[in-house]
Amino acid sequence: MTTHPLLREAQRLWEELARAPRPFPPAGDVDVIVSPRSELCPAGWVGVVALGGSALVTVPDGSAATTVRAALAGLPVEALRDAAAVRGVLPVAGVLGPAALSYASPEGFRPAALSYASPEGFRPATASSRVERLPGDHPALRALEAASGQDDSAEASLDAITSPAFVAREDGRVVAAAGYRAWPRRTAHLCVLTAPEARGRGLARTTASEAVAHALAAGLLPQWRARSPASRRVAAALGFEELGAQLSFEIAQGCRAAVPV
Incomplete structure (x- = not known):
């Protein structure tokens, strides 16, 4: 245990x-x-x-x-x-x-490499060019939610984040985003969403990594709540410990x- x-x-x-x-x-x-x-x-x-x-x-x-x-x-x-x-x-x-409920510590956190797979092949990227920061109420996030469908957008709850949103774009359109909502006891509840056509390319891990780093820098406890096996794998890859x-x-x-x- x-x-x-x-x-x-x-x-x-x-x-x-x-x-x-x-x-x-x-x-x-x-x-x-x-x-x-x-x-x-x-x-x-x-x-x-x-x-x-x-x-x-x-x-x-x-x-x-x-x-x-x-x-x-x-x-x-x-x-x-x-x-x-x-x-x-x-x-x-x-x-x-x-x-599943998973949590990350500063010691256990494994930041994602700033690179990902795309329809055009493997794309390396820098922090400045790969992940963009947007306000949580930006219209591009609402467009991502609309493209992702009601069930997935409700599960992700991007509309509830209190942090900045960390996003990835393809052809100018936001196709993945992550942020967190402030919960009691200085907890950062992660919210992550990827457009259906952009899944499986590491975008969730890349954007979520930036959100987790932001939360840890603020002295918060990152929490990842996941129903799907794919989401649980992303959390584990970032060093989250599944505790319950x-x-x-x-x-x-x-x-x-x-x-x-």
């Missing part, structure tokens, strides 16, 4: 987002907490964050707490990262995730009593 200081920093972040005065339990344990203002999940849902072999679970009310505690009692912590495992013990109406996962689910209406308590 990871004992890196990153783990404790990550746990403190999610303890604060849980909006309940409870720390993560010891390794192997799951703590179900009533917290209607939890930011681990949408309002009224159940939020799960597993880090370092233990998990915090927030529920909206006491009735949900009774149901969820009973249902999850027989599951190991690792199963809480699996939507299918949760569906096997609870009547679930909706699910978000799971998403987040999962949110909605209990089906009228079904709580169907779970033995």
